[in-house]
Amino acid sequence: xxxxxxxxxxxxxxxxxxxxxxxxxxxxxxxxxxxxxxxxxxxxxxxxxxxxxxxxxxxxxxxxxxxxxxxxxxxxxxxxxxxxxxxxxxxxxxxxxxxxxxxxxxxxxxxxxxxxxxxxxxxxxxxxxxxxxxxxxxxxxxxxxxxxxxxxxxxxxxxxxxxxxxxxxxxxxxxxxxxxxxxxxxxxxxxxxxxxxxxxxxxxxxxxxxxxxxxxxxxxxxxxxxxxxxxxxxxxxxxxxxxxxxxxxxxxxxxxxxxxxxxxxxxxxxxxxxxxxxxxxxxxxxxx
Amino acid sequence: xxxxxxxxxxxxxxxxxxxxxxxxxxxxxxxxxxxxxxxxxxxxxxxxxxxxxxxxxxxxxxxxxxxxxxxxxxxxxxxxxxxxxxxxxxxxxxxxxxxxxxxxxxxxxxxxxxxxxxxxxxxxxxxxxxxxxxxxxxxxxxxxxxxxxxxxxxxxxxxxxxxxxxxxxxxxxxxxxxxxxxxxxxxxxxxxxxxxxxxxxxxxxxxxxxxxxxxxxxxxxxxxxxxxxxxxxxxxxxxxxxxxxxxxxxxxxxxxxxxxxxxxxxxxxxxxxxxxxxxxxxxxxxxxxxxxxxxxxxxxxxxxxxxxxxxxxxxxxxxxxxxxxxxxxxxxxxxxxxxxxxxxxxxxxxxxxxxxxxxxxxxxxxxxxxxxxxxxxxxxxxxxxxxxxxxxxxxxxxxxxxxxxxxxxxxxxxxxxxxxxxxxxxxxxxxxxxxxxxxxxxxxxxxxxxxxxxxxxxxxxxxxxxxxxxxxxxxxxxxxxxxxxxxxxxxxxxxxxxxxxxxxxxxxxxxxxxxxxxxxxxxxxxxxxxxxxxxxxxxxxxxxxxxxxxxxxxxxxxxxxxxxxxxxxxxxxxxxxxxxxxxxxxxxxxxxxxxxx
Numbered sequence: 001x002x003x004x005x006x007x008x009x010x011x012x013x014x015x016x017x018x019x020x021x022x023x024x025x026x027x028x029x030x031x032x033x034x035x036x037x038x039x040x041x042x043x044x045x046x047x048x049x050x051x052x053x054x055x056x057x058x059x060x061x062x063x064x065x066x067x068x069x070x071x072x073x074x075x076x077x078x079x080x081x082x083x084x085x086x087x088x089x090x091x092x093x094x095x096x097x098x099x100x101x102x103x104x105x106x107x108x109x110x111x112x113x114x115x116x117x118x119x120x121x122x123x124x125x126x127x128x129x130x131x132x133x134x135x136x137x138x139x140x141x142x143x144x145x146x147x148x149x150x151x152x153x154x155x156x157x158x159x160x161x162x163x164x165x166x167x168x169x170x171x172x173x174x175x176x177x178x179x180x181x182x183x184x185x186x187x188x189x190x191x192x193x194x195x196x197x198x199x200x201x202x203x204x205x206x207x208x209x210x211x212x213x214x215x216x217x218x219x220x221x222x223x224x225x226x227x228x229x230x231x232x233x234x235x236x237x238x239x240x241x242x243x244x245x246x247x248x249x250x251x252x253x254x255x256x257x258x259x260x261x262x263x264x265x266x267x268x269x270x271x272x273x274x275x276x277x278x279x280x281x282x283x284x285x286x287x288x
Numbered sequence: 289x290x291x292x293x294x295x296x297x298x299x300x301x302x303x304x305x306x307x308x309x310x311x312x313x314x315x316x317x318x319x320x321x322x323x324x325x326x327x328x329x330x331x332x333x334x335x336x337x338x339x340x341x342x343x344x345x346x347x348x349x350x351x352x353x354x355x356x357x358x359x360x361x362x363x364x365x366x367x368x369x370x371x372x373x374x375x376x377x378x379x380x381x382x383x384x385x386x387x388x389x390x391x392x393x394x395x396x397x398x399x400x401x402x403x404x405x406x407x408x409x410x411x412x413x414x415x416x417x418x419x420x421x422x423x424x425x426x427x428x429x430x431x432x433x434x435x436x437x438x439x440x441x442x443x444x445x446x447x448x449x450x451x452x453x454x455x456x457x458x459x460x461x462x463x464x465x466x467x468x469x470x471x472x473x474x475x476x477x478x479x480x481x482x483x484x485x486x487x488x489x490x491x492x493x494x495x496x497x498x499x500x501x502x503x504x505x506x507x508x509x510x511x512x513x514x515x516x517x518x519x520x521x522x523x524x525x526x527x528x529x530x531x532x533x534x535x536x537x538x539x540x541x542x543x544x545x546x547x548x549x550x551x552x553x554x555x556x557x558x559x560x561x562x563x564x565x566x567x568x569x570x571x572x573x574x575x576x577x578x579x580x581x582x583x584x585x586x587x588x589x590x591x592x593x594x595x596x597x598x599x600x601x602x603x604x605x606x607x608x609x610x611x612x613x614x615x616x617x618x619x620x621x622x623x624x625x626x627x628x629x630x631x632x633x634x635x636x637x638x639x640x641x642x643x644x645x646x647x648x649x650x651x652x653x654x655x656x657x658x659x660x661x662x663x664x665x666x667x668x669x670x671x672x673x674x675x676x677x678x679x680x681x682x683x684x685x686x687x688x689x690x691x692x693x694x695x696x697x698x699x700x701x702x703x704x705x706x707x708x709x710x711x712x713x714x715x716x717x718x719x720x721x722x723x724x725x726x727x728x729x730x731x732x733x734x735x736x737x738x739x740x741x742x743x744x745x746x747x748x749x750x751x752x753x754x755x756x757x758x759x760x761x762x763x764x765x766x767x768x769x770x771x772x773x774x775x776x777x778x779x780x781x782x783x784x785x786x787x788x789x790x791x792x793x794x795x796x797x798x799x800x801x802x803x804x805x806x807x808x809x810x811x812x813x814x815x816x817x818x819x820x821x822x823x824x825x826x827x828x829x830x831x832x833x834x835x836x837x838x839x840x841x842x843x844x845x846x847x848x849x850x851x852x853x854x855x856x857x858x859x860x861x862x863x864x865x866x867x868x869x870x871x872x873x874x875x876x877x878x879x880x881x882x883x884x885x
Contacts, residue, residue, distance in 0.1 A: 001729070002703060002704070002706045002707065002708065002709050002729050002730050003707065003708045003709065004708075004709050004729075004730045004731045004732060005709075005710075005711070005731065005732050005733045005742045005743055005744065006742075008744055035728075036731055037725070037726060037727060037728055037729060037730060037731050038725075038726055039731075040572075040725050042568070050745075052733065053733065053744065053745065056731065057731060058725040058731045058732060058734075059731075059732070059733040059734065059735070059743070060568070060571055060734050060735075061598075061733070061734065061735035061736060061737060061745075062564070062567075062594075062736075063564065063590060063591065063594045063736060065560075066560060066561075066564040066590075066591065066594075069556070069560065069561040069562075069564030069565045069567075069568065070564045070565070070567050070568035070571070071568060072554075072565055072568065073526070073528065073564065073565035073566060073567060073568025073569040073570075073571075073572070073576075074568040074569065074571060074572045074725070075568075075572075076526065076552050076554065076565075076569060077525075077526050077552070077568070077569035077570075077572035077573065077574040077576075078572040078573065078574075078724070078725070078726055080726060081572065081725060081726050098557055098558060098560070098561070099557065099560070099561055099564075101557075102556075102557040102561065106554075264550055265550060265552070266525035266526040266550060266551055266552050266569060266572075266574035266575075267525075267569075267572050267573040267574045267724060267726075269525060269549065269550035269551075271523030271525060271575065271692060272523075272692065273521065273687065273690050273691075273692060276521075276549065277687065279548065279549070280520070280521050280687055281687065283517065283520065283521075283545060284517065284521075284684065284685055284687065287507040287508075287509055287513075287517075287684075287685075288338055288341070288462060288507065288508055288509075
């Protein structure tokens with residue numbers, strides 16, 4: 001057995017919501033029996049983005065805000081890999097917002113986990129895009145990732161979890177990873193992950209979270225219904241959690257190469273000149 | 289003096305003065321075509337270029353277009369010569385005008401022996417040796433649309449310049465066959481209309497033809513197309529980019545070429561995404577590239593520094609244009625060199641390669657892919673607008689010279705024999721062996737944070753020094769692996785030139801002109817510009833009394849790099865600079881060379 005990089009101890013404060021995601025990720029990957037060498041975790045910058053260091057996994061520590069672009073690149077180059085991107089709300093919804101919006105459109109079969117604590121923890125508690133008005137002088141209304149995600153008409157899997165309920169989180173991450181591994185497209189899971197040091201919201205969020213599956217009209221295949229339910233729940237001062245969109249489409253036929261018909265994709269295809277010579281000669285002969 | 293062909297005149301096959309052979313032959317011809325954007329000036333230039341290439345001539349076409357889709361003046365020029373030329377000729381022999389602006393611009397450059405043809409549908413010209421043809425009207429009736437006037441102009445020129453009729457026609461067939469039946473048929477008709485009009489009209493007293501050349505089995509292409517082909521043949525299989533002039537064609541060609549080879553091309557939401565997508569794909573084990581120009585390069589700078597620190601191979605083609613900011617998107621400059629040499633915050637290695645012809649673009653793109661993977665260092669392909677978008681004759685690209693070197697890439701078998709898999713292992717040459725993710729039995733941590741050999745984040749001072757040296761020393765250790773300079777001219781010449789990229793064409797022409805004046809000169813074309821190849825340039829400078837560093841920027845960026853790395857040659861270096869957005873013409877270089885007087 002070759003010795004590879006060993007996980008290190010988390011840098012997180014005791015009680016950090018990110019521990020919930022770490023535990024749920026481990027369980028979901030184990031339950032799905034994903035071999036370690038086939039699992040890639042692209043981490044963002046911030047407390048949550050260091051999660052890859054604490055897992056036995058292929059870790060790719062990206063630039064601040066750019067983890068989705070890198071994760072999409074990994075997946076498109078080798079669709080056989082299971083690719084997870086994980087970072088915080090500042091990383092994803094501030095500096096990375098452009099890539100966030102386009103990830104839904106690109107619809108590569110990767111899982112994106114945002115650990116939302118409504119603050120910049122690592123830089124010691126500044127307001128983030130999801131901070132409530134009044135938090136650290138914040139005067140801007142909080143960004144609502146789920147409503148935004150639902151507004152983009154692409155067949156993505158969309159869910160929200162709460163670190164206070166790791167069991168539900170494990171099952172949602174499992175579903176999201178299955179969705180990816182079936183090549184059905186992009187999965188977005190926002191986890192409400194309290195920062196015990198700068199924004200300890202455990203108690204508040206425990207009172208306010210509402211599993212949308214318990215609502216009478218709940219239908220995650222109907223984008224319209226789910227948008228209304230999420231909006232109403234939010235306006236009533238509750239925090240909607242659960243599976244928000246489970247697309248009807250059987251399979252995604254978008255960007256990444258299907259591993260059928262003998263296609264290997266950019267990484268595994270044979271690039272030797274010898275093998276490709278007749279095709280290369282034909283290509284060059286087309287020059288005037 | 290203008291003699292527009294009367295529409296009522298029957299356009300007979302015979303008896304026109306145009307049919308008599310041209311009075312004399314030129315060995316170096318320049319045709320300028322100008323009109324409003326959308327008039328099809330670039331098509332005329334393309335058709336003429338293809339014809340001359342078929343006649344065994346060296347061809348160079350350039351364009352002067354505005355950054356807009358339609359309207360505004362646009363012009364193009366075609367040069368055909370029996371000598372290898374890769375620069376715009378200083379004077380114009382034939383001017384083809386679709387608007388008055390073309391006349392105003394072109395007439396000052398027109399040779400005394402030159403002539404003008406123009407579309408007399410909308411304007412009149414009062415110049416000696418000018419003839420108007422109502423091209424738009426002539427094609428508008430039979431073909432239903434005036435847009436074929438450009439092909440008609442090509443047809444008229446083919447008669448006036450004594451072209452071979454069959455080859456004139458086969459150029460049209462080649463050019464329009466991809467667009468299919470109707471486009472081809474109408475263009476063939478437009479060709480005939482133009483030919484007949486010229487046969488029927490008289491009035492151009494000074495006519496000439498071009499002597500055929502001996503440059504056979506050559507191709508006519510642009511640097512951008514050559515880079516795209518080099519990428520495919522060099523094993524590149526993942527490309528992400530964002531549209532930007534003058535780099536976009538690289539992405540467009542690859543969108544056509546790559547899918548057949550299981551490659552992926554993605555247009556990203558911005559250059560930040562483009563560079564990070566290729567970083568991800570390269571980490572996964574694909575050969576990757578992106579292409580951009582100044583404004584995009586600024587955004588990619590963040591990612592290039594990350595790739596260097598994380599030791600993820602990337603190739604970035606920078607098609608330089610006039611900067612900073614939006615600058616002049618369609619115009620030529622070489623002003624990114626200083627930025628690239630000092631790219632980014634912090635310190636990291638990078639190789640900057642500079643090809644000068646399409647063939648060189650092809651070869652150095654393959655080399656860039658090899659170097660990036662072998663040394664796990666970002667490689668910049670330094671291009672410029674003229675090289676990227678102007679067409680020039682080139683030898684056919686040689687597949688037998690293509691060699692793919694993936695460096696210390698670990699196979700599954702090699703991995704199984706390891707005790708430990710350290711992705712940033714310290715080694716003699718600074719390069720660690722890497723297995724792409726998915727290789728059974730191993731996994732790794734890859735990061736842009738400073739890290740130890742395992743990829744774990746580290747602030748240990750001794751480790752920082754070790755990893756910095758590992759990365760930075762690659763610039764020294766790779767020296768003999770980097771593309772060598774090319775030196776032209778006799779070794780005993782005392783006048784030297786140094787340049788790079790698209791400027792090589794006019795410099796070589798200037799060197800030949802000096803030779804005919806009895807002043808031998810040498811030219812060193814730097815193909816690696818960073819790290820500065822002191823081992824090549826120092827001996828070169830020792831052989832000459834003076835070296836003119838010719839480049840398209842205000843501050844003399846290459847000259848500055850040379851002075852910085854070889855201060856002992858300070859006194860020998862003289863800058864010849866141009867930053868007006870257009871390329872050097874050989875006489876403009878000579879005007880700054882004291883020894884030429």
